[in-house]
Amino acid sequence: MKPLYDLGVLPVRYRTGKGFKPHISLTFKTEKNRTFAVDTTNLRNSTDAYLITHAHSDHHGKSAMLCENSVCSEETARALEILYGKKFAGSTFRIGDAIDISGVHVKTYPTHHTIGSTAFFWENEVGTRILVTGDVKDAKDLPKCDLLVTEANYGDYDDPACHFQDDIGAFREAVKEHDDIALGAYSFGKAQRAVHLLRESGYSGKIGMDPTSLSLTEGLMENAGQLCGLDDDCGIRIAALAKLSGIKATKKYLLTCRRDHKVPTISISDHMDVNGLIGMVEQCAPQAVIVYHPSGHRPVKLAAYINKMGVYARALEQINNCIEM
Ligand SMILES: [Zn+2]
Structure with a gap:
């Protein structure tokens, strides 16, 4: 942990009788000691x-949206309100704004993962x-930094599943006929990406969506064009995976880079592959990296790879500063 000590950042994990609280808290000093929690649940402490x-x-x-000192982009707050039917209690910003968080000057950057997704600096x-x-x-908009706290959803270099590229050509080919096609996509993120790609490829007809995808798309996208429910008359439907099997359609495709599904897939991801992650580390040129997400072995694998690049890196599960709650 010496590099992190030298950088003046103490990463902390909280633990209850049930196990670790997600994900990580960072304690550092500006004028006073400050602790920012990252993508965690309400810790009910002095965060x-x-x-x-x-x-x-x-x-x-x-x-976290129910905590008064939660902070996220305007779009993330709106998405949370649509998803959970509760009022966002914290403060919001426009992505790209510099904001004051508890006396700390924080800059924000888009990460292009979902509508509203933000990096904090x-x-x-x-x-x-x-x-x-x-x-x-x-990662094109991300700045250089000294400590990078990032993800490893596809962080295992030795796993072929972590090497992929979006196949926009296959997407365009598949939707070319646009009569009676159903696309499987997560309601938040992938569904809006699919609408964007459809409009970009020139489809101007109605797009049918399941209720959650529809309210998120209507609530978050400006140029979504005409949208309707799955039962309405339309040539292209987008539905969450669980609802895809119930849809009658001539052709069905799942928008994913995963290869463990029976439905034909089109390689479209909301993530970078492992080469993208490595490229991000090179671009941001940090002295130390903490890989904090997701669970499973991939953060450890990515941290090992980054260590081999000559940059100090630890996965969340290798961080031993725990506070019992
Ligand atoms: Zn995500």
């Missing part, structure tokens, strides 16, 4: 701020530039 990178359920905005009193990314689809 100064809850940073919510985006509204996917495994980043725990459902719980700030400096502590010894000048360490800290960047917390959440999930990332495209």
